[in-house]
Amino acid sequence: MKGWKVFAEIQELKRKGLNKSQVERIMNINYKTVTKYWNMKPEEYAELVKEAKNRAKKLDKYKSDILSWIREFRDISTAQIHDWLRERYGELDFKDRTLRWYVKKLRKDFNLPKAARDRQYMEVPELPMGYQAQVDFGQAWLHRPDGSRIKLYCFAMVLSHSRFKYVYWLDKPFTTATFIEAHDRAFEYFGGMPKEIVYDQDRILAVDENFGDVVYTEEFQNYINLMRFKTRLCRAYDPESKGKVEAVVKFVKYNFAIHRVFVDIDSFNEDCLKWLDRTGNGKVHDITKKVPAEVLVSERQHLQPVPQSIDKKSNDTSLIYSVRKNNIVFYKQNRYQVPKGTYEPGKQVKLVLKDNSLDIVDLETGEIIAHHVISSKKGELVKLNHPERYISKTTEEMYFKALTVLGGTESAKTLLDNIRKERSRYAKDQLGVIVKAxxxxxxxxxxxxxxxxxxxxxxxxxxxxxxLEHFSMKNSENSSKKPTLNNSSIPSKCKGVKTEIRAISEYTMALKEDNREWKN
Incomplete structure (x- = not known):
């Protein structure tokens, strides 16, 4: 009836002698709408309404999908619906505003109002190309295929001028090391780095902020010194000063992550990069009215070159320590065990720190000789599970050694492959037992x-x-011989040595003497 009411009111004002412009202002509707209905008769309008009801709409073929998403996720945005349709069906033959109208009508017809969110953001002044990027973190709860829930953590960086975005997800909280890794990934994705990066006051990058004098964590300070970009920390509870990335985090959470099913972190990050290409960086930005990916082509020329940070960075996070006589390394008031035989006079090793763990690396060969979780206690001896075994001997090496010992047959390969699969946590130990046996x-x-x-x-x-022991004993019984060990297991100094064989009479005489002493 709303359409009929508009049509009737236009005709009434026309009869009163008003022109189209006056009708437009009075009714507050589009001038084209007034023109469309100006000379139309009631029966013509009735026929138009009838045709509109019966006419199939382009989006009707997606109606079941859209309606199911709206019913299941009441807060889903039209932008995410558009992205999901593109992900499922490829290129679409309608415009964004058509979808917005269609979704709005479905929500009204089926009484499915959208759940509102109150958070607001403020803009910061536009900056020149290549000057600034903004960084922030986000979190999202997702469901696994089995229905269980998992919390994901995202790192987001956006170039302030082009609005070109990068997002990196982890299934555990970010540490300083993974935070730095995310920077490296972002710079590689951008093709360079900005002169300045804006951050929140987060504990993984800043220890303290004393009236503008920022004290960064040692690892992040080393990274800043290496990369040579300027940093700026926002004041606490002042997200508006980095509103661009705040909007990006919201966009990523509510248009990519929300309502997705999480399988594994690698495929999730892969899907996120595809979403960035397709939507995050591939669509016209609401504020700039430009496509970020297209603007980046020009902005990339103003970005700074990225130093080769990976090798240098590892040097910054490694320390040189001496190996003690009892095959331990002291680190922060704790003793970390290394394999037996590592020590020799003047022996030094490198400690490479990774998150909450450390690798003890041989300085001469570069091999990892021990791996430990860093202890938070003091005076603790952190032991190896197998101090006699070098950790650098990988499971793959042990697998091929076992396969060689077993003859390299297809049956041997089947046995080892299934043992490695079924006993994955102890694969190296299992293979070691097989080699030895x-x-x-x-x-x-x-x-x-x-x-x-x-x-x-x-x-x-x-x-x-x-x-193996059973078949060896069976073979022994059949041949009336005891199972013999492989010559390789007999020490060279014992080979060829014959044991003395005593006569039975000597044992009989010894027993008689023992009985005589017992009676006395």
């Missing part, structure tokens, strides 16, 4: 043990060892 028995027993375990799906080094 198989080296001590004959080839025939090893072959039978492999076939037995594979045929009965016994994916365990312990079961293989027991099976």
């Amino acid at each position: 198989a080296s001590n028995y004959d080839e025939e027993s090893v072959k039978k043990a492999i076939e037995y375990c594979v045929s009965r799906r016994l994916w365990s080094a312990g079961m293989f060892k027991d099976t």
